[in-house]
Amino acid sequence: MDFTTRPELAGTFGMVSATHWIGAQAGMAMLERGGNAFDAAAAAGFALQAAEPQQNGPGGDMTLIVAEPGRPPRVLSAQGPAPAAATPAAFRALGLGHVPGTGLLAAAIPGSTLGWLTLLADHGTLALADVLGPALAVAEDGLPVTARLAAVLERMAPHFRQHWPSSAAVYAPGGQPPAAGTLLRNPALARTWRRLLEAEAGAAARGEGRADAIGAVVREWTAGFVAEAIDAFCRVPQRDSSGDAHAGLITAADLTAWRPHYEPTVSLDFRGWTVHKCGFFSQGPAFLQQLAILDAVPGFGEGALAPGTEGYLHTVLEATKLALADRDAWYGDGPDVPADELLSPAYAAARAALIGETASLELVPGSPAGRTPRLPDLVVRGGFDAAGVNGLGEPNAVRALQEATAAGGLPAADGRARTDTVHIDVVDRWGNMVSATPSGGWLSSSPVIPELGFPLGTRLQMAWLEEGLPNTLAPGRRPRTTLSPSLAVRGGDAVLAFGSPGGDQQDQWQPHFFLDVALRGAGLQEAIDAPGFHSVHSPSSFYPHEHQPGVALLEGRFGADVVEGLRRRGHRVGVAGNWEIGRLCAVARDPASGILRAGANPRGMAGYAVGR
Numbered sequence: 001m002d003f004t005t006r007p008e009l010a011g012t013f014g015m016v017s018a019t020h021w022i023g024a025q026a027g028m029a030m031l032e033r034g035g036n037a038f039d040a041a042a043a044a045g046f047a048l049q050a051a052e053p054q055q056n057g058p059g060g061d062m063t064l065i066v067a068e069p070g071r072p073p074r075v076l077s078a079q080g081p082a083p084a085a086a087t088p089a090a091f092r093a094l095g096l097g098h099v100p101g102t103g104l105l106a107a108a109i110p111g112s113t114l115g116w117l118t119l120l121a122d123h124g125t126l127a128l129a130d131v132l133g134p135a136l137a138v139a140e141d142g143l144p145v146t147a148r149l150a151a152v153l154e155r156m157a158p159h160f161r162q163h164w165p166s167s168a169a170v171y172a173p174g175g176q177p178p179a180a181g182t183l184l185r186n187p188a189l190a191r192t193w194r195r196l197l198e199a200e201a202g203a204a205a206r207g208e209g210r211a212d213a214i215g216a217v218v219r220e221w222t223a224g225f226v227a228e229a230i231d232a233f234c235r236v237p238q239r240d241s242s243g244d245a246h247a248g249l250i251t252a253a254d255l256t257a258w259r260p261h262y263e264p265t266v267s268l269d270f271r272g273w274t275v276h277k278c279g280f281f282s283q284g285p286a287f288l289q290q291l292a293i294l295d296a297v298p299g300f301g302e303g304a305l306a307p308g309t310e311g312y313l314h315t316v317l318e319a320t321k322l323a324l325a326d327r328d329a330w331y332g333d334g335p336d337v338p339a340d341e342l343l344s345p346a347y348a349a350a351r352a353a354l355i356g357e358t359a360s361l362e363l364v365p366g367s368p369a370g371r372t373p374r375l376p377d378l379v380v381r382g383g384f385d386a387a388g389v390n391g392l393g394e395p396n397a398v399r400a401l402q403e404a405t406a407a408g409g410l411p412a413a414d415g416r417a418r419t420d421t422v423h424i425d426v427v428d429r430w431g432n433m434v435s436a437t438p439s440g441g442w443l444s445s446s447p448v449i450p451e452l453g454f455p456l457g458t459r460l461q462m463a464w465l466e467e468g469l470p471n472t473l474a475p476g477r478r479p480r481t482t483l484s485p486s487l488a489v490r491g492g493d494a495v496l497a498f499g500s501p502g503g504d505q506q507d508q509w510q511p512h513f514f515l516d517v518a519l520r521g522a523g524l525q526e527a528i529d530a531p532g533f534h535s536v537h538s539p540s541s542f543y544p545h546e547h548q549p550g551v552a553l554l555e556g557r558f559g560a561d562v563v564e565g566l567r568r569r570g571h572r573v574g575v576a577g578n579w580e581i582g583r584l585c586a587v588a589r590d591p592a593s594g595i596l597r598a599g600a601n602p603r604g605m606a607g608y609a610v611g612r
Contacts, residue, residue, distance in 0.1 A: 005602040008525035013429050015598035015611035017585035018044050019422045019501060022051040022143065024600070026134035027426055028610045030126060037432035038066070038123035039131055042116045044424045045438055046135035046193075049112075049454075050186065051143055052606075053171075053443045054152040055422045055501065058189070059230075059456040060440030062112040063278045065265060065487045066123065067433040067494035073267075073276045073487050077478070078115025078260040079459070080108040081333070084475045085249040088465040091473070096242060099461045099473065101543030103240020103446050104248030106458035108479060109258045110230075112438045114221060118260045121214040123432075128200050128214055132193055139190035139453075142183030146606060149184070153177035156444050163239040164447035167455065171443055188453030196220055218259075227255040229451040238447050241543060250456070265487075268343055270295055273518055274489040281333035283541070284484040285343065287507040289323035290316070292348035294515075297355065301519040308531075310565035316515075317535050317552050317571065318355040320508055322364060324538035329365035329373035332470030333478040341368035359570035361550040363538065376464045376471075378539045378547060421483065421501035425587040427596050433589065435485035435497035437506070461543040482541050486510050491591070498524075498586035500601075504541050508534040509582045524586045524599035531557040532581030548572070555581045579603045587611075 009015060014037070016027035027044035031037075041064070049058050062078040091099060099106050120131060145153070157177045160168035170186055171177060178184050199220040203213035220226060234248030265276035268288040275291065277284030294300050297315055304311040330337055341347050347368055354364065365373035421439035426432075440457030448455050462480055463473035471480040484506045488496040496517070500509045509532060516527035533554040539547040550572040554563060557578050566573050585607060588597040598609035 004523075004525045004529050006525060006600075008523050009598040009609050009611045011596055011612040012594050013596070013612045014040070015427050015587045015596045015609065016040055016044060017425045017587050017598045017600045017609035018048065018607065019055070019583060019585060019601070020048055020051050020606045021608035022134070022138060023048040023422070023424060024608045024610045027424065029134060030131060031428060033126065033130065035126045035130075036124065036430065037426040037428040037434050038119050039126045040426045040428070041424055041434040041436055042120045042124060043131045043134055044426070045112070045116045045436060046132050047138060048422045048424070048438065050135045050138035050189065052149070052422050053186070054149050055420050055442060056112065056438045057441030057443070057457075058113045058192070058452075058454045059107075059110040060112040060438060060442070061108060061110065061457055061459050061481065061483065062115045062436060062438040063282060063481065063483045063485060064115065064119070064434060064436035065276055065278070065485050065497070066119070067487055067497075068123075069431040069493075073265050073489070073494060075263050075265050075278045076115060076119060076260060077263055077278070077281070078111035078118070079281065079478045079481050079483065080111035080258060081476050081478045082108055082460055082463065082473055083250045083254040085251070086460060086473055086475055088467060088473055090249070091465050094246060097465060098543055098545070099463060099465065100240040100242045100246075100458075101461050102444065102458055103242075103246060104234050104238050104456065105240060105246045106460045107234070107248055107250055107446065107456035108459040109250060109254050110441065110456060111260055112441065114218060115260045117214055117218050117221070121211040127210060128217060129197050132197065136190055136193050139186045139193065142185040144181050145178050145184050147180045148604060148606070150178065150180035152444065166450045167443060167448045169450070170448050170453065186453050188448075188450065190453070192226070192452045192454070195225060199224070221255070223252070223256045226452060227252040229449055230255060230456070233449045240446075248456070266339065266343070268292055271518060272490060275514065276487045276489065278484060280331045280337040280339055281478045282481045282484055283327050283331065283504070283507050285331070285339070286323040286327045287484065287486065287511050288343055289326060289348070289351075290319045290507075290511050292343060292345065293319040293322060293352045296345070296349040296352035301515070307516055307520050310562045313533060313554075313562060314359070314566060314569055314571070315355060316512070318360060319352070320535050321360055321537050322351045322354060322366070324504075325363045325365040328363070328539055329375055330368065330470055331480050332472075333480065334470060337470060338368040338371060357569065359550050361570070374469065376466050376469055376545070378545055421503070421506075423485070423499040423501055423583070423585045425497040425499060425585045425598070427497060427587040427589050429594070429596070431494070431589060431591070433487065433494045433497045433587070435487050435499050437483040437485045437499050437501075439483055439501070462541045480541070482506055484510070486514070488514070493591040494589070495591065496586065496588045498584060500582065500584045502583060504538065505534045509584060512582070513584050513586070524588055524597055528582070528584045528586065528599045528601055531555045533558070534581060553581060555579065583607065585609070
């Protein structure tokens with residue numbers, strides 16, 4: 001590609017890439033103060049909680065991968081588990097067959113804020129007061145509303161007014177949501193953050209060190225006023241996507257008992273690279289399975305299977321279907337996942353042998369170690385016709401994508417909305433690297449807690465109420481999350497951190513980006529700008545878990561010959577707009593020269609990279 005939408009940044013001091021320019025700038029401000037990549041990532045994360053409330057919030061969750069020179073990459077899991085009262089029986093007693101997609105019942109223990117505090121205390125150098133400064137300014141002084149956020153607020157306002165008045169007070173004051181370009185403030189959130197900073201200041205005044213002072217903030221969150229407000233709010237029934245009002249299951253005791261923790265990454269070698277992902281409690285290993293399957297396809301990446309060709313797209317789409325079928329049959333937060341077998345060369349070769357010349361319309365999980373796969377009860381949407389309607393009379397995935405892109409969210413009558421996620425990548429001059437994917441706690445997930453200024457998340461909707469599945473809901477178990485940061489190593493050094501919002505598409509868009517870099521030698525911005533595509537063949541991780549067998553979506557920049565060739569192979573192809581698929585962020589480091597690079601997604605008019 002000779003043209004990119006913006007320059008790839010290059011320098012030696014530090015780079016930050018984020019899904020909103022405020023996050024990128026907040027992170028860069030910490031680097032300029034002398035902070036490291038971990039300070040910068042936390043500042044960016046807090047700023048995005050205020051700047052992109054339709055994408056994430058303090059009551060959400062997060063996974064991130066950290067890399068320090070001389071140490072292997074590690075996962076910091078800030079994906080909270082199910083609370084003690086969250087059992088399948090508890091939901092069945094309410095007459096529910098699925099965890100609702102909105103409301104208090106679906107809330108896992110919130111982990112995102114605790115994750116940033118943990119990262120800052122363990123690896124940062126700056127005080128929370130410094131790191132939280134940019135986010136606090138956004139909440140108190142306001143930020144001009146983007147067109148996407150304005151569309152979400154406009155569509156959610158009727159639901160807020162009718163069912164969630166505490167959300168209306170923040171996001172539709174006086175009954176009217178703020179228009180694009182006007183300032184949105186959140187004084188209640190600002191007060192929450194200032195109370196947390198008082199805990200840090202009090203500890204510092206007592207002579208406690210930086211990390212211990214941040215620990216005082218953690219205690220205020222887990223056993224102080226934050227825990228008390230969450231507990232009290234969860235006792236009051238609130239309308240959710242079931243159409244009824246239900247109280248929540250989280251208690252103050254749940255918040256007190258849980259903390260984020262570190263764990264090893266799962267990794268795979270691919271043609272001189274080692275890609276690191278979060279473990280099988282996430283969908284991250286599906287990225288690795290795709291790489292393993294593709295590496296077992298003879299000639300992949302060359303000739304008729306070179307990037308951008310019809311053969312390449314067909315092969316990648318089929319490998320994706322196989323990997324995600326395994327995700328739905330085998331992944332979960334428990335000891336029984338056949339992890340070694342799923343990532344073994346022999347298993348990958350057997351899966352690759354299933355890729356034929358035509359598109360599969362079936363979900364085909366494998367049998368690692370001879371075990372029999374079992375899929376949950378899934379909602380099949382079917383394909384679509386030329387009029388853009390599937391067999392159930394519903395808009396097809398292409399139309400839904402186009403509407404969601406234009407509007408930023410699609411609330412249903414029950415308040416559900418298609419929202420998204422944020423992402424942050426940072427590298428500093430010392431070689432520290434962070435890839436972080438915060439999400440959840442969106443403004444459309446559940447009502448704002450008035451005393452705190454933010455809602456809880458709905459991650460439990462990703463768990464199943466059917467007994468005996470790897471991802472069956474259970475107290476203390478993390479629901480299998482879609483949050484999936486990525487980090488790649490070459491020659492023992494962390495050289496590339498990248499990631500994306502996108503729910504189930506995160507581990508499609510990210511492999512596509514990585515393959516462009518690894519196979520073509522593409523630059524970061526070039527690979528980000530490349531035409532995007534993905535499959536919606538596999539079940540959605542989100543309520544009500546629908547899927548459209550054989551459906552693939554391609555950006556309009558793909559040639560008609562590619563589109564028609566895929567259709568001849570049996571793919572049910574929908575063509576989206578030219579710039580609608582993918583939202584990558586990326587930073588890189590060359591250990592030999594010390595040169596740092598960064599790129600960011602132009603789609604959606606919000607993502608930016610900064611650095612020098």
